[in-house]
Amino acid sequence: MHRAAKxxxxxxxxxxxxxxxxxxxxxxERYLHAxxxxxxxxxxxxxxxxxxxxxNRRYSRPNRCC
Amino acid sequence: MKRALKFIFWLGVAxxxxxxxxxxxxxxxxxxxxTWFVVAAVCCYMVAYRFYSAFIAARLLALDxxxxxxAEIHDDGRDFVPTNKWVLFGHHxxxxxxxGPLIGPxxxxxxxxxxxxxxxxxxxxxxxCVQDFIILFCSIRRDGKTLGQMAREEVSARxxxxxxxxxxxxxxxxxxxxxxxxxxxLKSSPWATFTLAMTIPIALLLGVYLRFVRPGRVxxxxxxxxxLVLFAVVAGQWVAVSPSWSRAFTFGGVSLVFVIIAYGFAxxxxxxxxxxAPRDYLSAFIKTGAIFSLAAGILLVRPQMMMPPLTRFIxxxxxxFAGKIFPFCFITIACGAIxxxxxxxxxxxxxxxxLRESHxxxxxxxxxxxxxxxxxxAMVAAxxxxxxxxxxxxxxxxxxxxxxxxxxxxxxxxxxxxxxxTMTNLAHSVGEQTLLNRAGGAPSLAVGMAQIFSNTxxxxxxxxxxxxxxxxxxxxxxxxxxxxxxxxxRFMVQELGGxxxxxxxxxxxxxGILLSSAIxxxxxxxxxxxxxxxxxxxxxxxxxxxxxANQLLATVALVVATSILLKMKRLRWIxxxxxxxxxxxxxxxxxxxxxxxxPNPDLGFLSKANSLAAQIAAGQIPVAKIAETxxxxxxxxxxxxxxxxxxxxxxxxxxxxxxxWYSILSRRREPVLHEAPYVATQWAPGFTGVAHGDD
Numbered sequence: 001m002h003r004a005a006k007x008x009x010x011x012x013x014x015x016x017x018x019x020x021x022x023x024x025x026x027x028x029e030r031y032l033h034a035x036x037x038x039x040x041x042x043x044x045x046x047x048x049x050x051x052x053x054x055x056n057r058r059y060s061r062p063n064r065c066c
Numbered sequence: 067m068k069r070a071l072k073f074i075f076w077l078g079v080a081x082x083x084x085x086x087x088x089x090x091x092x093x094x095x096x097x098x099x100x101t102w103f104v105v106a107a108v109c110c111y112m113v114a115y116r117f118y119s120a121f122i123a124a125r126l127l128a129l130d131x132x133x134x135x136x137a138e139i140h141d142d143g144r145d146f147v148p149t150n151k152w153v154l155f156g157h158h159x160x161x162x163x164x165x166g167p168l169i170g171p172x173x174x175x176x177x178x179x180x181x182x183x184x185x186x187x188x189x190x191x192x193x194x195c196v197q198d199f200i201i202l203f204c205s206i207r208r209d210g211k212t213l214g215q216m217a218r219e220e221v222s223a224r225x226x227x228x229x230x231x232x233x234x235x236x237x238x239x240x241x242x243x244x245x246x247x248x249x250x251x252l253k254s255s256p257w258a259t260f261t262l263a264m265t266i267p268i269a270l271l272l273g274v275y276l277r278f279v280r281p282g283r284v285x286x287x288x289x290x291x292x293x294l295v296l297f298a299v300v301a302g303q304w305v306a307v308s309p310s311w312s313r314a315f316t317f318g319g320v321s322l323v324f325v326i327i328a329y330g331f332a333x334x335x336x337x338x339x340x341x342x343a344p345r346d347y348l349s350a351f352i353k354t355g356a357i358f359s360l361a362a363g364i365l366l367v368r369p370q371m372m373m374p375p376l377t378r379f380i381x382x383x384x385x386x387f388a389g390k391i392f393p394f395c396f397i398t399i400a401c402g403a404i405x406x407x408x409x410x411x412x413x414x415x416x417x418x419x420x421l422r423e424s425h426x427x428x429x430x431x432x433x434x435x436x437x438x439x440x441x442x443x444a445m446v447a448a449x450x451x452x453x454x455x456x457x458x459x460x461x462x463x464x465x466x467x468x469x470x471x472x473x474x475x476x477x478x479x480x481x482x483x484x485x486x487x488t489m490t491n492l493a494h495s496v497g498e499q500t501l502l503n504r505a506g507g508a509p510s511l512a513v514g515m516a517q518i519f520s521n522t523x524x525x526x527x528x529x530x531x532x533x534x535x536x537x538x539x540x541x542x543x544x545x546x547x548x549x550x551x552x553x554x555x556r557f558m559v560q561e562l563g564g565x566x567x568x569x570x571x572x573x574x575x576x577x578g579i580l581l582s583s584a585i586x587x588x589x590x591x592x593x594x595x596x597x598x599x600x601x602x603x604x605x606x607x608x609x610x611x612x613x614x615a616n617q618l619l620a621t622v623a624l625v626v627a628t629s630i631l632l633k634m635k636r637l638r639w640i641x642x643x644x645x646x647x648x649x650x651x652x653x654x655x656x657x658x659x660x661x662x663x664x665p666n667p668d669l670g671f672l673s674k675a676n677s678l679a680a681q682i683a684a685g686q687i688p689v690a691k692i693a694e695t696x697x698x699x700x701x702x703x704x705x706x707x708x709x710x711x712x713x714x715x716x717x718x719x720x721x722x723x724x725x726x727w728y729s730i731l732s733r734r735r736e737p738v739l740h741e742a743p744y745v746a747t748q749w750a751p752g753f754t755g756v757a758h759g760d761d
Contacts, residue, residue, distance in 0.1 A: 021153040022160075023347065025285040034143025048281040054144065055343040060557050060573075061212075062233075062410040064346070064550045066166040066240045066401055066616065 027054060076116065083109025090183060090375070097370035100446045103179075104365065107187055107442045111435045114191035119199065119431040126631065126639045127203050129423040134745040136210045137419050146210070146418045150754055151425040154416065159433040160350050161411045162198070163357070165244055165544045166401025166616070167441035172507035172514075173609060174398040175448040175456060176386040180375035181395045182445050189396070189403025190438030193646035197620055199430030200627040200643060201409045205417035206426060207741045213413045213623060219740040220629050221723050228719045229622050230562070233410065235712060236615040237555045238586070240407075241330070242593030243612040244544045246604050249322045249594070250506035251537050256315035257302035257497055257530075258537045259322075263315065264298035265348065265542055266329075272344035288347045292355075295348060295542070299535050306497060319598040326548070327591040333549030334556050334583040342549050349546040356515075356539040360443050363518040373449035373456065378481065385461035386505065387606045388668040393657040397613035402441025404646070406619025408434065421754070422747075447514030448507075454484030455492065459510040462603030463503045473502050497530030505603035508544075512536035555586035596701045599694075602668065607705055614657050614709060618716045621650045625723045632730050633737035651720065658713040662706045671706035675699045 020026040028047050031054075035044050045053060086106035090098065123129045140146035149157070174182040205211055211219075214233070218226025252259045272291045276282065305311040317325065333342050382390035387398065401407070412430060420426060448456060457477045458466070466476040470486035477484045493501045496516060501509060516532035524532070557573065559582040564571015570578045597604025624647040631640055664670030667677040678699045681687050687695050729735040 018150065018153050018156075020285060021150065022156040023284045023288060023350070025283060028282050030147055031143035034141055034147070038142070046281075048277065051276065051282040052337075052339050054282075055338045057145065058415070059338045059342055059346075059550055059553055061414055062407070062551075062554050063161055063415060064164060064547050065162045065407045065411055066164045066244070066405065066547065066612075 024054075027051075076113070079109050079112050083113060087184075087187075091180060093375070097372055098375075100364055100367075100369050100371060100450065103183060103371075103442055103446050106183075107439055110187045110191060111439065114195070115432060115435060118191060119195065119427050122196065122199060122431070122642060123424065123427045126636055126642055127200065129203070129426065131422045131424050131751070132746055133423060134747040134749075135206055135420050135423060136417060136742075137421060138747060138749065139745055140209075140418075145415075148421045149419040151421060151428055154419050154421075154425070155429050155433055157419070158411065158416045158429050159436055160354065161415065162405070162408045162433060163353065163437050163440060164401065164407075164547050165247065165540065166405060166407075167437050168444045168511055168540065169247060169507035169609075170399045170402050170613070171441045171445040172448040172511045173386055173460070173605070174395050175373055175445060176377060176379050176384045176460070177391055177395055178374050178376040178380070179371055179445060179449040181380070181391050182399055183442060185396055185399050186402045186438050186441045186445065189399070190434055190441075193620075193624075193649065194404035194408070194438065195431040195434040196642060196646060197404060197406075197623050197627065198408045198412050198434045199426060200631075201623050202412040202417055202420075202426045202430035203423070204627060204630050205413035206420055206423060209742045210418040211413065213409050213626065216413065216630070216740075217622065217626050217719075220626055220633065221719070221726060225622075225626070225719050225722055228715045229619075229626075230558070232406075232615070232619050232622055232712070232715055234555065234558045234562070235708070236407065236612070236619050237551055237558070238590045239593065239608065239612045239615050239708070241548055241551045241555070241590035242597065243605075243608040244547055245323075245326050245330075245590065245594045246597040246608055247506040247508050248326065248541050248544050248548075249319055249598055250504050250603075250605075251508040251512070251541055252317065252322055253319045254316060254500065255498055255537075256312040257306040257534050258541070259315045259317060260305040260311075261295075261298045261302040261534060261538045262541045262545070264301075265295055265345065265538075265545075266341070268294045268298070269341055269345040269348060272347065273340040276344060277339045284347050287344070288351050291344065291348045292351050295352065295538065296535075299538050300531060302534055303497060303530065320595070323591070323595050323598050326545075326594070327587055329545070330548055330552045330591070331583055331587045334552040334587065335579060338553070342553060345542075346546050346550060349543040352539050353543045356536070357440055357443075360447065360515055360518065361439075363515075363522045364443055364446055367518050367521045369446065369450035369518060369521075371446070371449045372452045374453070377453065382666075382669065385457060385465045387609060388666065389610065389657070389660060393653040393660070394610060396653045397610055397617060397657045399441065400613045400616045402438055402444070404617070404620050404650070405437075406616050406621070406623055409619065409623035421749075444511060447511055447518060451510070451514050451517065452484070452488075453482040454478070455488065455513070456510055457482060458484055458489050459501050459504050459513065460507065461503065462505050462601065462606070464601040464603075466503070468503060470500075470502065495526065495529050496533035498533075503603070505605045507605075508537065508540045512540065552583070552586055552590070555590075556582045559585050596704075600698070600701070606668070607671070607702075610657065610661055611705060611709060614654055614661070615712055617650055617654045617657075618712050621647060621654060621716055622719060624650065625719060629723055629726060630739070632727055633739045635737075637731075651716075654716070655713060658709050661709050671702045671709070675702035675706075678702070 028050050031050055086102045089102045090106055137146050137148040171182050214226050214229040217229040268291050272287045275287050380391050454477050458473050466473045470489050474484045474486040512533050515536040516529055519532040520529045560571055572578055597608045624643050628643045665673050667674040678695050730737045
């Protein structure tokens with residue numbers, strides 16, 4: 001029973017994480033993670049700046065199909 | 067023992083698939099159950115994925131997981147983001163699944179369920195999935211380069227320009243035809259128009275929330291937005307019964323054209339965060355939910371197929387669109403089996419996010435199989451309604467008349483029984499004034515979906531709600547394609563125009579933005595207007611034109627893939643891309659030729675123009691209608707020129723590619739591959755990308 005509950009909890013957590021990744025909810029966290037591994041002079045963007053910059057780039061090339 | 071069990075399992079799957087396909091192909095008499103379609107499709111997909119895609123991965127492409135992908139090399143958290151393969155599968159599927167696989171099969175149902183279903187399954191397994199998979203692989207090996215860049219480098223500079231022009235052409239025709247589908251779904255329907263109109267303020271609200279209140283919190287904002295949209299679907303019925311509100315939301319076809327053109331222009335010019343992006347989030351959630359609900363509904367309800375396997379219209383005299391099975395069934399199905407547009411996604415965002423080369427098999431090949439399954443479900447939904455009802459909804463008034471009585475008499479005369487009261491009752495039960503002459507596929511698909519949904523939840527009582535939910539779902543994501551496509555088209559016009567006049571190429575220059583947006587909106591808007599005023603309903607001209615453009619782009623992608631495989635010295639397996647290329651060339655060239663030169667005025671653009679001109683000359687057109695008829699003549703000739711230009715572009719590319727293949731095979735030229743250099747991966751073999759998550 002305990003193992004089943006643990007399994008269900010782990011599966012739910014995976015699903016939640018996958019859903020956040022899929023819809024773009026976790027994009028800023030990913031960006032911060034990537035920034036942390038890079039060394040450079042570039043300023044880290046705020047959440048708002050990152051959001052606007054990201055969607056501007058995404059919608060300037062084909063990203064939805066027929 | 068394990069090996070024997072595996073063998074027995076796959077033998078069982080293959081036999082079940084073959085048996086179900088046999089039942090679909092050979093069954094006559096009593097209506098067939100939709101379960102056969104699901105079994106046939108799923109078993110064929112399983113076999114194709116397990117064996118054919120594995121063969122391509124191992125023998126043809128030799129996928130190498132020791133090689134670092136662009137996502138690992140350039141990991142910047144923006145464009146290049148290593149992503150878990152299932153998450154990326156979801157991203158890729160959401161990007162490739164548009165209105166095409168829903169509308170194409172619905173229109174192709176005029177031939178009966180058999181030809182369309184067979185092509186959806188076989189075409190996807192042998193052509194569409196192959197194209198998506200190989201182009202994705204090629205782009206991964208080239209640092210995520212686009213199809214145009216690969217065509218320029220691997221075929222010729224002219225090939226790159228042709229690919230770019232083909233993309234722009236397909237974009238314009240695509241936007242016009244999907245907008246026409248929306249117009250035909252919304253005209254004279256205050257409920258549907260209100261629901262769709264409400265998605266604009268809802269998207270604006272979400273846009274402000276996502277920008278200023280909780281930046282980037284897409285999930286919570288989208289769930290809130292979806293709840294509001296669902297409320298708008300329900301509230302639409304109150305609008306429909308209120309005389310004043312109903313009047314405010316009732317539009318004719320031409321008025322809707324101008325509303326949609328204004329919307330497209332606004333979406334291309336306004337900041338992305340305000341309207342376009344939040345609308346896309348809403349659409350992605352509703353699209354995914356509706357597609358999975360439709361699959362579940364079909365499995366639960368298991369409807370009977372009322373449409374015969376083959377109709378009398380295989381002879382090319384169909385009322386929905388003219389033309390015989392070959393080539394028009396393949397041109398009409400388009401995206402459900404193979405879509406050139408997918409090659410833009412496979413060489414766009416996806417290759418920059420893929421974690422391992424081996425994931426391209428699931429994402430490239432697997433996602434297209436799922437899209438094909440969406441097409442099979444649309445075919446089931448369309449064929450589950452009586453053929454008389456299907457033809458009454460999808461036939462233009464110039465062929466079947468515009469009153470319930472005349473429609474019923476004409477369609478019954480074709481051998482598909484329909485009484486006038488059936489259509490009146492059906493329209494009443496879905497909350498519409500009429501369902502007649504709604505060419506475009508969306509209303510008939512919505513009726514099919516609503517019947518499946520209402521048999522699952524709510525019964526007859528909820529039929530009208532389900533119908534308008536289905537219309538909202540189709541129109542919402544069609545408009546998302548429209549606004550995103552218009553914006554991308556604007557960038558393409560700026561890029562191409564910038565070569566002629568430098569300032570136009572500056573993406574931040576407002577006059578350039580306004581001018582290029584006006585050019586792209588004006589171009590698709592013209593085709594849209596032409597479709598709405600066309601007496602044959604517009605779909606008859608525009609959908610085949612879109613299908614031809616789309617399949618020609620697929621030809622470009624397969625030609626690029628073949629060139630790359632030849633340079634990789636995979637001559638032995640070159641038939642994997644060469645056979646679908648040859649098939650597509652045969653289909654698109656035949657369709658182009660027939661659309662331009664066929665002597666039947668319902669099919670050939672030029673013969674239609676000539677027949678109208680002859681009617682004017684013979685004094686058969688009333689004086690008041692002469693100007694309108696001359697416009698129709700011009701439109702037919704314009705469509706002929708567009709079709710000829712598209713076909714010519716592909717012929718030029720083919721000639722260049724064949725010359726290159728010949729020089730490689732005859733060793734006159736040393737093949738030069740433009741792959742990025744090999745970099746060994748630094749990730750452990752079991753790394754799945756979850757370490758980049760938020761846990």
